[in-house]
Amino acid sequence: MLKSLDAEEWLQQESAVIFDVRSPAEFARGHVPGAFSLPLLEDEERAAVGTAYKQAGKEEAYSLALNLAGPRIKDLVSRARRLAPGPRVNIHCWRGGMRSGSMAWLLHAMGFEEVNVLHRGYKAYRQWVLSRFEPDYPVMVLGGRTGSAKTEVLKQLATRNEKVIDLEKLAHHKGSAFGWIGEAPQPTQEQFENDLAGELNLARESPVLWLEDESEHIGRVRIPRPLFLQIRKAPVFFIDIPKSVRVPHLVHTYARYGDEKLEQSILKIAKRLGGLNTKLALEALKRQDYERVADLALDYYDKTYDTGTGHRDPSTVIRIHTETIDPVHNAGLVLEYKHKPLHGISKTYAV
Numbered sequence: 001m002l003k004s005l006d007a008e009e010w011l012q013q014e015s016a017v018i019f020d021v022r023s024p025a026e027f028a029r030g031h032v033p034g035a036f037s038l039p040l041l042e043d044e045e046r047a048a049v050g051t052a053y054k055q056a057g058k059e060e061a062y063s064l065a066l067n068l069a070g071p072r073i074k075d076l077v078s079r080a081r082r083l084a085p086g087p088r089v090n091i092h093c094w095r096g097g098m099r100s101g102s103m104a105w106l107l108h109a110m111g112f113e114e115v116n117v118l119h120r121g122y123k124a125y126r127q128w129v130l131s132r133f134e135p136d137y138p139v140m141v142l143g144g145r146t147g148s149a150k151t152e153v154l155k156q157l158a159t160r161n162e163k164v165i166d167l168e169k170l171a172h173h174k175g176s177a178f179g180w181i182g183e184a185p186q187p188t189q190e191q192f193e194n195d196l197a198g199e200l201n202l203a204r205e206s207p208v209l210w211l212e213d214e215s216e217h218i219g220r221v222r223i224p225r226p227l228f229l230q231i232r233k234a235p236v237f238f239i240d241i242p243k244s245v246r247v248p249h250l251v252h253t254y255a256r257y258g259d260e261k262l263e264q265s266i267l268k269i270a271k272r273l274g275g276l277n278t279k280l281a282l283e284a285l286k287r288q289d290y291e292r293v294a295d296l297a298l299d300y301y302d303k304t305y306d307t308g309t310g311h312r313d314p315s316t317v318i319r320i321h322t323e324t325i326d327p328v329h330n331a332g333l334v335l336e337y338k339h340k341p342l343h344g345i346s347k348t349y350a351v
Helices: 007-011 024-029 043-056 058-083 098-109 121-131 150-159 167-171 189-202 225-233 243-257 259-268 275-286 290-310 327-336
Strands: 002-005 017-020 088-092 114-118 139-144 209-212 236-240 317-321 347-350
Touching (some): 002 007, 017 058, 088 098, 139 150, 139 225, 167 189, 167 209, 236 327, 243 259, 259 275, 275 290, 317 327
Parallel strands (some): 002 114, 088 114, 317 347
């Protein structure tokens, strides 16, 4: 059975393996999460077919594409069978045209019982992605200064049946100038949006959605503006942990990755640290006095974070003072105050 489905219905085919038959470069720029690349044409071949379409017309372009793809058809089918042992597959190209139509017919002819083609292709999927950032979500924000182990707290909330989206995990970056250390290369902006849209879609029925307090940019990717504005207006549970407790946590997190990476990160914020503090931080790094480096960096980051928090409506901020970095304990505190009414001025709970 060959079917053409719109993006919403196509994405609901949960048991179907997804094949992206666009070129490798198109796939690398952004793809449906979980999809496998099954390119009908290589990058140079796709460019040649596009040129033929513009200069000689549709028929000539299709003939060229058939000649180019023909020798690898057997290998494409074999790869599809290895990746999708079941009878159902989803398939798409850029606009739902020649590439996906041809591969859908071929896979169905070669034994796949149900082949679902994405109507209007990846272009329609991207429209669906962007639409996921528009609804109002029941956002609650986990806040806290740099080094508060907020990501670990989010993980603990998730174990307690709270719906969590870890923006830093999706971005492969912890947010600060040091946030790239120990992380895989960041995704493209397009891929970050695709992954985030999928997570938001899964959260659409949740009574609460927990997100970490972030600036609009996480490394070189950007939180889509409609969602970022929701984060800025949402209630914030601010875990207020003393600097003396956060410094050892930062040392444990970053020092093991080598002094060269730490030096690169210090130099990234040299202008904001100021000449003297940059000099002191680099000297401390040479002595491998990592606590001093972290202490100097926090002088800058704490001021920056407090300034950002100060721009929020104070009636939406709950400050929870705690003397420990323990994420299990701090997740419990956050949930304890989850249902406290928010009105008047910001509140501080000392526990």
